[in-house]
Amino acid sequence: MKFFTTLLLTLFALTSLHATAQEGKVGAGLDPASIVHPAPDSWPTYNGDYSGRRFSTLTQINDKNVKSLSLAWLYQMPNLGEGMVRRLAGTPIVVNGVIYITTADHVWALDARTAKELWHFMWTTKGGIHLGNRGAAISGNTLYFETPDCNLVALNIADGTKRWSQSICDLDQMYYASVAPVVVKNHVITGVSGDDLDRPGYLEAHDPETGALQWHWSVVPKPGEPGSETWPSADAMAHGGGMTWIPPTYDPELNLLYIGTGNPQPVLNASSRAGANLFTESIVALHADTGKMAWYFQPSPHDTHDWDAIQTPVLFDGVMDGKHHKLLAQASRNGWFFVLDRETGKNFVSTEFVKTNWVKGLDAKGQPIPDTAKEPQIPGVLVAPDASGGVNWEPPSFSPATGLFYVNATHSYSMFYIYDDTNRPEGWGGQQNGHWSEAILEALDYRTGKIKWSHTWETPGSKGGLLSTAGNLLFTGDPNNNFIAMDATTGKSLWHVNLGTGVSNGAITYMLDGHQYVLVGAGDKLFAFVMN
Numbered sequence: 001m002k003f004f005t006t007l008l009l010t011l012f013a014l015t016s017l018h019a020t021a022q023e024g025k026v027g028a029g030l031d032p033a034s035i036v037h038p039a040p041d042s043w044p045t046y047n048g049d050y051s052g053r054r055f056s057t058l059t060q061i062n063d064k065n066v067k068s069l070s071l072a073w074l075y076q077m078p079n080l081g082e083g084m085v086r087r088l089a090g091t092p093i094v095v096n097g098v099i100y101i102t103t104a105d106h107v108w109a110l111d112a113r114t115a116k117e118l119w120h121f122m123w124t125t126k127g128g129i130h131l132g133n134r135g136a137a138i139s140g141n142t143l144y145f146e147t148p149d150c151n152l153v154a155l156n157i158a159d160g161t162k163r164w165s166q167s168i169c170d171l172d173q174m175y176y177a178s179v180a181p182v183v184v185k186n187h188v189i190t191g192v193s194g195d196d197l198d199r200p201g202y203l204e205a206h207d208p209e210t211g212a213l214q215w216h217w218s219v220v221p222k223p224g225e226p227g228s229e230t231w232p233s234a235d236a237m238a239h240g241g242g243m244t245w246i247p248p249t250y251d252p253e254l255n256l257l258y259i260g261t262g263n264p265q266p267v268l269n270a271s272s273r274a275g276a277n278l279f280t281e282s283i284v285a286l287h288a289d290t291g292k293m294a295w296y297f298q299p300s301p302h303d304t305h306d307w308d309a310i311q312t313p314v315l316f317d318g319v320m321d322g323k324h325h326k327l328l329a330q331a332s333r334n335g336w337f338f339v340l341d342r343e344t345g346k347n348f349v350s351t352e353f354v355k356t357n358w359v360k361g362l363d364a365k366g367q368p369i370p371d372t373a374k375e376p377q378i379p380g381v382l383v384a385p386d387a388s389g390g391v392n393w394e395p396p397s398f399s400p401a402t403g404l405f406y407v408n409a410t411h412s413y414s415m416f417y418i419y420d421d422t423n424r425p426e427g428w429g430g431q432q433n434g435h436w437s438e439a440i441l442e443a444l445d446y447r448t449g450k451i452k453w454s455h456t457w458e459t460p461g462s463k464g465g466l467l468s469t470a471g472n473l474l475f476t477g478d479p480n481n482n483f484i485a486m487d488a489t490t491g492k493s494l495w496h497v498n499l500g501t502g503v504s505n506g507a508i509t510y511m512l513d514g515h516q517y518v519l520v521g522a523g524d525k526l527f528a529f530v531m532n
Contacts, residue, residue, distance in 0.1 A: 028096035029141040029157065032183050036252055040511040043094040045247075046135045046180040047395065048508065052249040052314040054397040055468050056509045060516035061531055062471030066485045066495045072517060072530040075115040080106065087504055088521030090135035090180060091395075091465075094510045098157070099519070100138070101526060104130040104148050104178070109160060112512055115528065119160035123147050128176040129193070134247065135180030137188065139208050144188050146177035152190055152211055166211030168192070173199050180247045182257075184288050187214055189257065191244030198265040198426065201243035201280075203257075205291060215291035219244065219261045219279050226293075227278035236273045241265035242280035246310040246393065251326065254343060256294055257286045258313040258328060263306050268376045269418050269429030276301040281309045283330055283338070285345065295345030298367050299332040304375045305358070305416060305432075306387040307334040313342075314398045314405065318446060320348045329446055331396055331407040333389030334358070336368060337449045351449035353442060354390040354411045358383055376416035376430045386414030387432045395465035395506040397474065402488050404443040404452055406474055408463040412437035439463055439479050443491060453491035464520070465506025475518060477503025483520050483527070499527060 030044055038049050040058060047054050061069060077086045080103075092101045098118065099110040105125050109118040128148030136145040142163060143155045150169040155162055169175035169192045179191040187205035194201075200220040207214060219242030221227040223234045231237045243262035250257050264273060264280040279293075281300035286293055299309045314329050320339070328342035329349075335356040339349035347366030358374040374383050390409050397406045413436050420429040439457040444450065457463065461479030468474050474488040481502050485495040501523035509518045518529045 030095045030138045032139050032185065035183075041094070041097070043092065043508040043510050044138060045093060045182065046091045046137075047247070047249065047312065050182075050184075050250040050252065051316065052312040053316060053400070054395055054466060054506060055399050055470075057470045058509055058511055058516050059469070059471040060511065061469070061473065061509075061518065063473055063487050063494060065531060066471075066473060068531055069485065069495055069518070069529045070532045072515070072528040073115040074528070075110060075526040077103065077108075077524040086524035087132055088524065088526060089132035089504055091506050092508060092519055092521070092526065093136055093138060094508065095138050095157070097512060100136050100143060100157075102133040102136050102145050104133050107136060107143065107145055107155060107160065109157070112510065112517070115526070121155055121160040121162070123151070123153060125149050126171065128171055131178065133178050134245075137181040137183045139183040139188070142208065144181045144183070146179055146181065146190060148176045148178065150175055150177050152177070152181065152188065152206060154211065164211050166206060168204060168206070175199065179245055182247050182250065183208065184250050184257065187288060189248060191247070191259070193245040194243050198239040198241060200238070200240050201262055203244050203248070203259055203286065203291070205288075217286055217291040217293070221278070230276040230278040232272070232274045239265055240273070240277065240280060243308075244310070246312060249313050249315050250288065251315055251342060254326070255288050256342070257288050258315070258342065259284050259286065260308070260310040260313055260330065262308040262310050263303050266425045267306050267428045268304055268416060268431070269420055269425035270302060270304045270375070271421075271423050272425060277303070281307065283309060283313050283328070283340070285342065297338065297340055297345050297347065297365065299330070299336060299338060300334045300370070301367060302370055303334075304370070305334070305383060307332070307389050309333060311391060312395055314396060315342060316398050316400060316446075318403070320447065327446070329398065329405055331391050331405065331409070331444070333391060334368070335385045335390030337405070337444055338366070339446055339449070349446070349449045353407060353444060353449065353451070354409050354440070355384050356390070376418045376432075378418050378421060380415040380417045382413055383416050384413045385410060386412040386434050386437065388412070394463060397466035397468040398446070399468040399474075399488055401470050401472065402443075402468075403446065404488065405446050406466045406468060407442050407444065408466060408476060409440045409442050410437050410460065411440060441476060441486075441491070443488075455486070455491050455493070462502050464503030467507040467509060467518075469509060475507040475520070477520070477522075481522070483507070483522070499525070501525065
């Protein structure tokens, strides 16, 4: 109670301070070309740009002065009705002084200086799974977001009125849509959700002006297509899974999209899907204009532990083997860290970032070879990590300033059981019982995958995503509802505030009227911090 009283008093003082600030240019659009090098006053995509680094060049808030960071404003989402989710699981985007936030079926536009609500759009839903929403995309004067009942909706950013909507999946087949779209050139890229759904996942491109389908890439191939040889039958492919529930990254020079794909179906009992089950649990490079595959790398061939490989493929340039390369790195849910050449898919690094016991070696491509003795069994088998994985949805960050890859990791063990031992299992076909876990923030040297520094949190649990800045800072949440700033080079804790609720998204930052703002979501509240 004391905490919130303090927050409100600070809020009133700072709201007055900023009341005379310049009003946002509501309705001003976004040139997609600017996403390559975003302006300091913006955070125009889920990851801040196309690279997935979640790194900001802003330095007003830095390791020397972050201890003076304080609340600028607090926005609480309104009551949406009984049973409706009010959780900020998505990353806000900021364009021309306006913040756009989402939850399932809802979009709000807020003044980025004061959090004053500018407009609110509500989609009349026909159903679907309302777990949350990862965010929106903007191109020109149009905002795009997905709805649980399988629609891509386009809104006018000036007033939130609907321009058009387009079906992107089949609600009757239990798909749902929650991914933050990504606009690339004249394509709106959309993915689909449904972690336990035994239908094939896919990625699509849609026309920004009409929503018309431009191309469709299926994660699971059809009989006769490349990759089909890794499935035992057409029936197994037709029920193969592999959802695409985290936004892709993009290299404009190569014109390649990079997407991580979800787990195959059935989940734990794989007796009906012998083989590697391509292209589930894979990092895939697709040509942005056609959706045709350039290359793939599979972190978890023939997965039997629900370890989606959807974690953001982070793009940066670096030196490997004495030469400059265009690189891609992923800390995957299976507990392994991979660094690839993003032009070719060639592997440079494959190593654990948390303790694992399911790998008996690496193949010629650097892909882990699963140990069949660690597949779920009727009497149970102890596996590390558990089904939640070495990392889950929490977005990582890469800082070009430190050369470190940051991941909010979990070290865990769990018993995996089979309870459906038939040859045609459905759904999970088993279960896991967690026994122990430990939450750790890690900084990895991308050249080797070795842990440069780590910070073990006091308790296990959800931590939130990561943001690094040129001010030598790393922002994150911890399992005890704290929002924390750390020295990005050493991992030393420099500042924290208890939000009363766990961090539920990845923090962002932007600069307006001479103030650098840091925003973070916690449950149904959005907090903004500035220097004072």
